[in-house]
Amino acid sequence: MADDNSTGSKNGGSMKLVFIIAIALLVLGGGGAGAWFFLMSGNDAGQAASSEPAAPVQQPAQYLQLSPAFVVNFPHQGRQRFMQADISVMSRDAQALAAISQHMPVVRHALNNLFSAQLVLVFENPAGIENLRQLATEEVNQVLEREIGRPGIEEVLFTSFVMQ
Incomplete structure (x- = not known):
């Protein structure tokens, strides 16, 4: 057991x-x-x-001064008026800024034509300067599209704007 x-x-x-x-x-x-x-x-x-x-990394903003200042004369209410503007463009694309420098005569010509044709609106509309700035941005981007095939600036900035 x-x-x-x-x-x-x-x-x-x-x-x-x-x-x-x-x-x-x-x-x-x-x-x-x-x-x-x-x-x-x-x-x-x-x-x-x-x-x-x-997400693409946003590049820092770069500025290019379009000098000398733009001076445009135009008739308004029977008097000769003048506009002087110092302008800078803002972009995050260095190639676009280089293209603006290279094609500066075309850019200045387009902006002079725009300012000469639109300045009466600046006097008649309180938001006219802002509208003119937006039109100038579109105009510079159109020049870039013709020259390099794409727009390249974010804004045209008036660093000084005098009308008399």
């Missing part, structure tokens, strides 16, 4: 050992599966973020 008890305790001990190993395998397997799922779902998000194009 002593032999029966000793074999029973060996079987009970080995059953405990098998049970502990099975639980350890389940815990390790579950932890491994959870870690794999967590890492793979994070990897998919990383891949999706890397496959999307990154």
Whole structure:
């Protein structure tokens, strides 16, 4: 009978050992599966973020002074009037600014024609100077489109504007 008890305790001990190993395998397997799922779902998000194009980095604004100042005369209500404006252009594209410098005579000609034709509107409309500035921006971009095939400036800025 002593032999029966000793074999029973060996079987009970080995059953405990098998049970502990099975639980350890389940815990390790579950932890491994959870870690794999967590890492793979994070990897998919990383891949999706890397496959999307990154937002372009905005370059710093650069300015080019169009000197000398523009002086335009025009008749208004039977009197001769004059406008003088110092103008700068703002761009984030160095190539566009270089193109403006290269084609300065064409740019100045286009702006002189614009100012000569539109100055009466400046007197009649309180927002006329802002409208004139926007028209000048469009005019310079049109010159750039003709010369280099694309617009390149963001704004024309009046750094000084005098009318008399």
